[in-house]
Amino acid sequence: MKYFFSLLALLFSGAALLTEPAAAQTPVGLGWARNNVNGAVFRKNSVVTHKREQYTAYYDSLGYVMLAKRKLPTGPWQVQQTKYKGKVQDAHNVISLMVDGRGYLHVSFDHHGNPLRYCRSTQPGGLELTELLPMTGQQEKNVTYPEFHRFPNGDLLFVYRDGSSGNGNMVLNRYAPATQTWTRLHSVLIDGEGKRNAYWQACIDRKGTIHVSWVWRESPDVASNHDMAYARSLDGGQTWQRSTGETYQLPITEATAEYAARIPQNSELINQTSITTDAAGTPYIATYWRPQGTQVPQYQLIYRAGKKWKTAQIGQRTTPFSLSGAGTKKIPISRPQLLVATQKGKTAAYLLFRDVERQDRVSVAQCSDLKGNQWTLTDLNNSSVGNWEPSYDTEQWQKNGRLYLFVQRTGQGDGEKLEKLSAQPVYILEWKPGTKPAPGTAAVAPPATAPQGSAPAGWKLLWADEFNTNGRPDPRNWKFENGFQRNNELQWYQPDNARCENGLLIIEARKEQRPNPNYQPGSTNWKTSRPTIEYTSSSLNTSGLHAWQYGRFEMRGRINTSSGLWPAFWTLGVAGEWPANGEIDIMEFYKGKILANVASGTAKRYTAKWDSETKPVTDFAADWASQFHVWRMDWDAQAIRLYVDDQLLNETLLTETVNQDGTGINPMMQPHYILLNLALGGDNGGPLNGTTFPNRYEVDYVRVYQR
Numbered sequence: 001m002k003y004f005f006s007l008l009a010l011l012f013s014g015a016a017l018l019t020e021p022a023a024a025q026t027p028v029g030l031g032w033a034r035n036n037v038n039g040a041v042f043r044k045n046s047v048v049t050h051k052r053e054q055y056t057a058y059y060d061s062l063g064y065v066m067l068a069k070r071k072l073p074t075g076p077w078q079v080q081q082t083k084y085k086g087k088v089q090d091a092h093n094v095i096s097l098m099v100d101g102r103g104y105l106h107v108s109f110d111h112h113g114n115p116l117r118y119c120r121s122t123q124p125g126g127l128e129l130t131e132l133l134p135m136t137g138q139q140e141k142n143v144t145y146p147e148f149h150r151f152p153n154g155d156l157l158f159v160y161r162d163g164s165s166g167n168g169n170m171v172l173n174r175y176a177p178a179t180q181t182w183t184r185l186h187s188v189l190i191d192g193e194g195k196r197n198a199y200w201q202a203c204i205d206r207k208g209t210i211h212v213s214w215v216w217r218e219s220p221d222v223a224s225n226h227d228m229a230y231a232r233s234l235d236g237g238q239t240w241q242r243s244t245g246e247t248y249q250l251p252i253t254e255a256t257a258e259y260a261a262r263i264p265q266n267s268e269l270i271n272q273t274s275i276t277t278d279a280a281g282t283p284y285i286a287t288y289w290r291p292q293g294t295q296v297p298q299y300q301l302i303y304r305a306g307k308k309w310k311t312a313q314i315g316q317r318t319t320p321f322s323l324s325g326a327g328t329k330k331i332p333i334s335r336p337q338l339l340v341a342t343q344k345g346k347t348a349a350y351l352l353f354r355d356v357e358r359q360d361r362v363s364v365a366q367c368s369d370l371k372g373n374q375w376t377l378t379d380l381n382n383s384s385v386g387n388w389e390p391s392y393d394t395e396q397w398q399k400n401g402r403l404y405l406f407v408q409r410t411g412q413g414d415g416e417k418l419e420k421l422s423a424q425p426v427y428i429l430e431w432k433p434g435t436k437p438a439p440g441t442a443a444v445a446p447p448a449t450a451p452q453g454s455a456p457a458g459w460k461l462l463w464a465d466e467f468n469t470n471g472r473p474d475p476r477n478w479k480f481e482n483g484f485q486r487n488n489e490l491q492w493y494q495p496d497n498a499r500c501e502n503g504l505l506i507i508e509a510r511k512e513q514r515p516n517p518n519y520q521p522g523s524t525n526w527k528t529s530r531p532t533i534e535y536t537s538s539s540l541n542t543s544g545l546h547a548w549q550y551g552r553f554e555m556r557g558r559i560n561t562s563s564g565l566w567p568a569f570w571t572l573g574v575a576g577e578w579p580a581n582g583e584i585d586i587m588e589f590y591k592g593k594i595l596a597n598v599a600s601g602t603a604k605r606y607t608a609k610w611d612s613e614t615k616p617v618t619d620f621a622a623d624w625a626s627q628f629h630v631w632r633m634d635w636d637a638q639a640i641r642l643y644v645d646d647q648l649l650n651e652t653l654l655t656e657t658v659n660q661d662g663t664g665i666n667p668m669m670q671p672h673y674i675l676l677n678l679a680l681g682g683d684n685g686g687p688l689n690g691t692t693f694p695n696r697y698e699v700d701y702v703r704v705y706q707r
Contacts, residue, residue: 025381025407025427028068028077031058033386033424035091036412041335041389042272043094044147044202046406047428049395050099053125054428056406057095057107061423063088065095065109067127080127084117086110091412096146101154102177105129108146113164116140135173135182144168145272149204150395157210157237158182159202165220168197169251170212172237185237190214191251199225199271205281206398209234213275213285213302216254218265223324225269228285228302229257230309243283243304260302260309263289268297268323270331274338278347286314286338286351295320299336299351299365312373314351314365330414332356334389341401341433346371350433352390352405359549359669360384362407362429380405380431382462382706383547383671384574386421387412405429409574420577425544459552459705466701467505473498473540481539481677483518484527489566489682491537492516498538505699507678509537509565535693539677547574547671548704554632555676556700559589561617561625564688566590566679567697569631571672576601579608580659582667586642587631591686592617596642596650600667601659609660613642613650628700640668674702 031038038058047056055069063086068079086093092112099105103124110117119129134140139162149157156175161168169192172185190198190212200214210233218224231240231252240248242258249256263269269289277283285302291313299314321332334354341348351365361379368374386409393404407427411419455461465477472495480495497508513532520528555569568588573581580601588595593616599608617624634641640657642650657668678697679685 025429026077028056028426028428029058029066029079030061030423031066031408031426032061032063032088033408033410033421034418035089036387036389036410037086037088037091037093038408038426039388039406039410040091040094041274041337041391042145042147043096043391044149045096045098045394046391047393047404048097048099049393050103054393054404055097055099055105056426056428057097058408058426059086059088059095065107067105067107069127078127082129084109084119084129089418092144096148098148098150098156100150100156100175100177104177106148106156106175108148108158111143111146111160113142113144116143136184138184139171139187147202149202149210151204151236152206152208157204159200161197162187163192163197165197165217167192167194170198170200174237186250188251189240191253193253196254198229201273201275201285203275203277203394205277206279207281208236209281210237211275211277211283213260213283215263215269215271217271221324222271223266225271226265226267227259227263228261228287230260230283230285231258232283260285261311264292267292268321270323270335273335276338276340278340278342280342284338284340284349286336288333288336297321297333299353301338301349301351303370312370314375315377317355317357319357330387330412337390337392339397339403339433348433352392354385354388354390360386362390362405366433380429381407382549383409384549385409386575401433403429403431403433405431421575455705456552458707460707462548462551462704462706463546464701464703466503467500467699468503470500470502473500473505477542477545478540479543479545481541484530485539487679487682487684488526489685490680490688491535492533493539493677494536495538497536498540503700505676507538507540507676507697507699509535509678509680509693509695511535511693535680537678537680539675541675542673543574547673548706549669549671550635550637551704551706552632552634553586553674554630554703554705555587556628556630558628558698559625560695560697561589561592562691562695564681564686564691565695566682566685568675568677568679570675572675573667573670573672575670576665576667578606580661580665580667582657582670582672583608584633584635584640584672586633587644590684594644594649598640598650598652598657598668600657601661603661611650611652611656615649635668637669676702
């Protein structure tokens with residue numbers, strides 16, 4: 001079953017680019033997101049290129065392996081669902097892919113102590129896959145962590161673990177495209193001796209040298225990780241040596257390994273991170289652990305300088321955490337990826353990561369010259385990616401110095417638990433180091449027309465909709481709710497009640513009677529117990545299209561203050577169920593008063609903690625309701641401040657918005673999306689005494705700024 005970009009355009013309209021072309025995110029499709037199986041760092045690789053054709057893969061919401069390809073630099077994605085499914089409930093079961101020198105795509109997927117699942121495309125450049133194939137037929141019944149790498153001549157290297165955590169060995173195969181055959185290089189390259197296993201990371205440099213670094217783990221408990229070892233092969237994997245050139249006697253064991261860094265157990269040392277090289281083949285390793293005598297794990301760079309290994313800390317984190325136990329962990333930072341580039345005698349490094357301290361964005365730490373070890377931190381997007389970890393197109397980086405990064409917001413419960421997260425967009429983020437990353441969210445689209453007016457002093461306009469094109473609201477910016485939704489309200493939501501006309505968004509409430517299509521005789525649910533629809537209206541939102549964390553959110557509009565009307569301009573957090581996801585009511589009106597509210601979670605499900613302020617409309621001038629007014633929110637890491645016409649209505653400190661359910665999650669420290677709606681009656685709206693219909697809520701513009 002094939003899907004082409006024209007079908008995806010409706011789903012992802014306008015989501016392709018950030019607000020500046022320096023960092024672009026091109027949508028591919030919707031992927032499974034209840035754990036990090038699509039976003040794990042050890043996919044090696046998630047994005048690959050052969051000549052001008054770029055490929056990626058992901059699991060969809062049903063667990064099918066989805067393949068996609070496009071022509072670089074900007075061709076549309078062709079997406080195809082394969083016949084294969086994976087056990088996506090286990091975040092270890094990643095998809096790894098690579099293209100050989102003849103253009104055949106190779107795919108391996110769904111492994112966590114399982115028989116080998118491997119296939120390749122039926123023809124060069126194709127997305128149709130063969131039946132499952134063996135490689136060598138040896139040691140292929142207990143496969144974990146499959147990864148492909150490509151040699152400069154187009155041959156492939158395939159690496160996997162044979163065995164289990166705490167007791168497994170490193171297996172290497174090599175593929176020759178000319179004969180389409182796999183050859184075993186080593187059945188046990190790194191030997192755990194039945195006591196431990198190596199968690200490795202590997203790369204092949206421009207000269208074809210294979211570099212491998214690894215940590216040892218003594219048991220399935222991640223806390224037993226220790227030390228960082230290193231080996232390389234100059235002859236395609238046949239023989240191996242230390243960085244000094246001294247030949248290893250194989251297999252390599254704990255006693256014979258060369259150690260780039262000695263790191264004791266219980267140091268919060270993570271496994272399977274990143275190794276890369278510069279143009280000369282010098283190795284660089286990135287990982288994280290907790291330095292002795294401290295409580296906070298830090299990103300670390302280990303690299304060969306002259307005849308010695310050196311270690312340098314990257315950044316200065318302040319949030320402690322501890323690793324222990326088995327299975328996939330829910331960790332506040334990602335494992336990193338490392339890129340290096342040498343120019344004019346200086347080696348620059350780029351560490352890609354995700355950290356809760358940076359609101360779980362796609363971030364990069366940059367150092368223009370490692371001799372100085374001065375790092376700057378930048379975000380490549382402005383929205384949370386959940387528990388995502390970076391993986392990228394190694395071929396494009398090596399050849400062109402351009403980053404193509406697989407990005408998807410994912411969940412991840414501790415110990416293989418799943419989060420209640422619907423399928424999320426898969427993107428390929430493109431960035432050229434040395435260019436300024438664009439501000440905005442992972443899915444920011446340019447507005448349909450140019451925003452009017454200048455940004456306030458100290459602010460930069462990030463996104464806006466001015467509603468200047470007559471007709472339906474821009475689908476790149478807005479989605480619609482449908483049916484009866486919440487609060488026992490009277491209206492049935494439908495898109496037909498929203499239109500753009502003469503520079504305004506008009507949300508129209510109508511009195512119109514028709515059968516309720518969801519009616520169930522005898523039902524006690526308010527949504528299905530009503531035999532008829534008596535009123536209709538519209539509710540628009542930017543969910544899945546745009547979301548922002550912090551900034552100035554502004555709406556200029558005119559509301560009718562008749563009895564029973566309930567217009568609103570508000571936001572909801574992108575992750576979690578209400579109210580634990582956070583709600584901010586920048587503008588609400590009902591029962592003769594305007595409201596400014598902030599809600600977070602309590603220990604009781606579906607019960608909010610409210611910080612609310614109200615102001616009677618009678619406090620304003622007599623003609624207040626006939627005029628347009630500006631409602632705004634100024635939101636930063638310290639507080640949320642809500643205004644109307646520059647008059648402060650409510651201020652809520654973020655120290656007061658932590659959910660009271662024991663999770664420690666602050667829903668006001670994640671991106672929020674915008675909603676605009678006109679409700680009627682219900683729990684708060686009151687009776688429609690004498691209110692005439694049709695009635696309308698008019699919006700001149702909605703704008704989002706950031707400093």
